[in-house]
Amino acid sequence: MAHDGDQPGDIPYTDLWARPGFLIRRLHQLHVAVFLEECGDFDVTPVQYAVLSVLYRGQALDQVSVAAEVGIDRNNAADVLRRLERRGFVERIPSETDRRAMLNAISEAGCRFVEDAHGAMERAQDRFTGSLSKRDRERLTNLLQRVMLDNNDSGRARLKTRDEE
Numbered sequence: 001m002a003h004d005g006d007q008p009g010d011i012p013y014t015d016l017w018a019r020p021g022f023l024i025r026r027l028h029q030l031h032v033a034v035f036l037e038e039c040g041d042f043d044v045t046p047v048q049y050a051v052l053s054v055l056y057r058g059q060a061l062d063q064v065s066v067a068a069e070v071g072i073d074r075n076n077a078a079d080v081l082r083r084l085e086r087r088g089f090v091e092r093i094p095s096e097t098d099r100r101a102m103l104n105a106i107s108e109a110g111c112r113f114v115e116d117a118h119g120a121m122e123r124a125q126d127r128f129t130g131s132l133s134k135r136d137r138e139r140l141t142n143l144l145q146r147v148m149l150d151n152n153d154s155g156r157a158r159l160k161t162r163d164e165e
Helices: 020-042 046-056 063-070 074-086 108-128 134-150
Strands: 090-094 102-106
Touching: 020 046, 020 108, 046 063, 046 074, 046 090, 046 102, 046 108, 063 074, 063 102, 074 090, 102 108
Parallel strands: none
Antiparallel strands: 090 102
């Protein structure tokens, strides 16, 4: 329904192609498809690879910390970590500071997997943004980071930001 003085089509965001949320959702679908095409031989999802990438930095983390590093909720983190542990990529080790807590560490097999799959992951990123110049890729990344950070507290799972490290 048009507002006073508005003509049909003048209402903001009636066109799906003008809705940032619609475009981001569609881009996410396309990114997952490209990622799976490039990384298909490795049988890994983008979220699983993100979790392995966080653990690859070398620090063993509890489930809540893994979730915050990747921006997923604790239950999803637990599921991803269980799947990675079954594949031998993650090991659960007791915390030295809290004997009730278990930490997640990347195994040697997990490190090799990250290193072996890295080229495919890079190809997926390059292919996804391949139509953009280097400058536009950097600009897109900066804009996406800004929108993400400006809305970080709105989601179910808050992402730990670089400022919080």
